[in-house]
Amino acid sequence: MSAGNLxxxxxxxDGYLEKLITDNxxxxxxxxxxxxxxxxxxxxxxQETFLKFLNSLDNYRDYGKIxxxxxVIAGNLIRNYFRKPKEICTEEVSDSExxxxxxxxxxxxxLMVREAxxxxxxxxxxxxxxxxxxxxxxxxxxxxxxxxxxxxxYKLKNAxxxxxxxxxx
Amino acid sequence: MKNRKLKRYLASVQVxxxxxxxxxxxxxxxxxxxxxxxxxxxxxxxxxxxxxxxxGKEFWGMKFIFTGIFLYLILSGSAEPDSWIMxxxxxxxxxxxxxxxxxxxxxxWRGMLELQMTAKHSLRKVLICRxxxxxxxxxxxxxxxxxxxxxxxxxxxxxTLLYMVVPxxxxxxxxxxxxxxxIEENTMLYCMTWGILLTFAIILxxxxxxxxxxxxxxxxxLFFGGISALGAIWEMKRLLKFGGGNVDEVSVGTFV
Numbered sequence: 001m002s003a004g005n006l007x008x009x010x011x012x013x014d015g016y017l018e019k020l021i022t023d024n025x026x027x028x029x030x031x032x033x034x035x036x037x038x039x040x041x042x043x044x045x046x047q048e049t050f051l052k053f054l055n056s057l058d059n060y061r062d063y064g065k066i067x068x069x070x071x072v073i074a075g076n077l078i079r080n081y082f083r084k085p086k087e088i089c090t091e092e093v094s095d096s097e098x099x100x101x102x103x104x105x106x107x108x109x110x111l112m113v114r115e116a117x118x119x120x121x122x123x124x125x126x127x128x129x130x131x132x133x134x135x136x137x138x139x140x141x142x143x144x145x146x147x148x149x150x151x152x153x154y155k156l157k158n159a160x161x162x163x164x165x166x167x168x169x
Numbered sequence: 170m171k172n173r174k175l176k177r178y179l180a181s182v183q184v185x186x187x188x189x190x191x192x193x194x195x196x197x198x199x200x201x202x203x204x205x206x207x208x209x210x211x212x213x214x215x216x217x218x219x220x221x222x223x224x225g226k227e228f229w230g231m232k233f234i235f236t237g238i239f240l241y242l243i244l245s246g247s248a249e250p251d252s253w254i255m256x257x258x259x260x261x262x263x264x265x266x267x268x269x270x271x272x273x274x275x276x277x278w279r280g281m282l283e284l285q286m287t288a289k290h291s292l293r294k295v296l297i298c299r300x301x302x303x304x305x306x307x308x309x310x311x312x313x314x315x316x317x318x319x320x321x322x323x324x325x326x327x328x329t330l331l332y333m334v335v336p337x338x339x340x341x342x343x344x345x346x347x348x349x350x351x352i353e354e355n356t357m358l359y360c361m362t363w364g365i366l367l368t369f370a371i372i373l374x375x376x377x378x379x380x381x382x383x384x385x386x387x388x389x390x391l392f393f394g395g396i397s398a399l400g401a402i403w404e405m406k407r408l409l410k411f412g413g414g415n416v417d418e419v420s421v422g423t424f425v
Contacts (some may be wrong), residue, residue, distance in 0.1 A: 018196055033184035043191040050195050054202050096268050113182045132179045141201075160175060169174050 005069040010057070019048055024067050027134055028074050034129045035078045045081060047076040063143045071130070093150045116166035124159035127152055173392045185323050213220070228303075231268040236310050242320050255382040256375045258329060259320065262337025263364040265310060269303035270344045270360035293409055300405070312335065331390050332382060336371065338397035340364055345404035349411070 009016050028049055033042035052073050053060075063069045117125055126145065130136045138156070142149040163169075242257050274297055315329040343363035348358055374381050 012348070017199055021196050021199060022192065025195065029187045029191075030184050039185050039187075041411060046187070047195045048197055049189065051202070054199050097356065107406065109178060110182050113178055117179075117182075132176060160172065163175060163179075167175070167178055169178065 001066070003058055006060055006066070009055050012165070017054075020066065025050075026069055027067060027070070028070050031071060031129065031134055032074055032078060033135055036081065041081065045074060045077050048077055052077070064140060068136075068140050068144050071134075073074060075144070112167055116163050119166065120159050120162060121155075123147075124155050124162075127156050128159050129165070131156060175214070193283065204237050216294070217298055217301070220295065221302060224299065224302060228268045228272055229306075232265070232306055232310055236313065237265060240317055243314065243321055253375065254322075255332060256312070256371055259332045259371045260368045261311070261314065261331055262335070263340035263367045266303075266337060266340040267361060267364050269307065270348075271340075271350060271357060272303060272358065272362070273300050273344070274357045292323050296409065326385075331387070331394065332408060335390050335394040335397065336367055338394060338401055340367055342397045342400040343367070344399060345408055349404055349407050351391050379400060 010020070023034040025046060029042055033039065034050075036042050036045065049070055053070060061069065061070060062113045068142045117128065120128065123145065127141055130141045130144065131138070136144075138149050138152050145152065184311040235341065237263070242254055273296070276292065276299065311333050314371055315326055317335055318324060318329045319326040340363065344360040347363065371381070380386065
């Protein structure tokens with residue numbers, strides 16, 4: 001979809017803007033939360049993602065789907081967020097996490113998964129998040145990260161291998 | 170199989186749900202976004218008001234000083250047709266227009282075209298705006314002076330207006346002709362020369378004893394008034410057509 005088409009839909013199609021935000025809010029929020037581990041910061045970045053997207057419609061680039069473009073914006077905002085010096089926030093996801101029913105080793109598993117994810121190389125971690133948590137296809141991940149599908153596949157395999165090694169699977 | 174196990178493991182880490190207020194706030198803020206930046210641009214009226222700031226204090230100062238001097242002359246001098254006060258009324262037009270020529274020449278300085286190509290408003294719009302400002306100011310001054318003259322000395326308003334407007338038109342015609350054939354920084358010099366020539370022509374006519382302000386010469390005044398008005402309109406149209414900057418660069422070409 002071109003920038004003009006998108007602009008026209010937003011401007012002239014009733015309810016399009018609201019639907020666009022409602023449909024994409026949760027995936028983008030979750031993506032932000034995976035990276036930031038803070039609910040409030042994730043909500044802020046999610047909101048900023050949508051506003052940035054709408055304020056710069058003329059710069060819209062086709063990434064296959066609008067959501068893919070939103071992931072690109074969110075990714076950039078998250079990088080900026082980490083670059084900025086900030087106050088230490090005491091609210092961590094771990095405190096308010098929506099957890100799967102805990103069967104004894106649940107907490108330990110979660111900690112191990114987190115640790116294993118943190119140990120991954122930046123791009124590999126991003127690929128794992130987009131693939132396993134956001135359920136994206138390799139083609140979409142390739143568009144979002146701007147790398148060939150073959151590289152995405154290779155890095156994903158590499159990441160999976162590392163994760164299995166760290167999680168003793 | 171291995172991947173399924175890994176997926177299950179990874180899925181054990183979940184994120185908290187988002188707050189519905191966050192979503193509502195995002196929708197509300199998105200609704201406030203102005204998708205037509207051109208709507209945020211200044212309106213023609215705002216542009217006109219804004220242009221007034223760029224017209225220097227000297228312009229308004231000159232107009233006020235001139236009006237003050239002229240009103241003083243009217244109220245203190247004699248108003249007989251052969252008196253100098255009528256000559257002063259006649260030379261008021263060229264003098265009043267000198268300040269206008271200055272603000273019109275300002276926008277044709279070297280480098281202005283390059284600047285205006287990056288600007289939001291066309292040179293033509295600036296030109297029209299400045300012509301309007303100076304025209305309205307001059308009209309008010311001349312009308313005010315002519316009314317004061319009529320009220321104070323009992324001379325017909327139409328007669329006073331004629332003696333004021335015809336030299337003004339001549340000055341206007343000459344200056345616009347110079348602007349249309351401008352030679353960079355000498356434009357103002359040529360405009361001033363034309364104004365001084367007109368002023369001296371009127372003063373010399375008076376000194377030589379030519380009864381310019383007698384009723385029998387009204388036809389001549391009207392003739393020159395008509396010619397100069399037509400000439401001024403012609404030159405103004407030409408200036409607006411060819412002095413429009415980048416718009417005309419493409420469509421009709423420009424000599425800037």
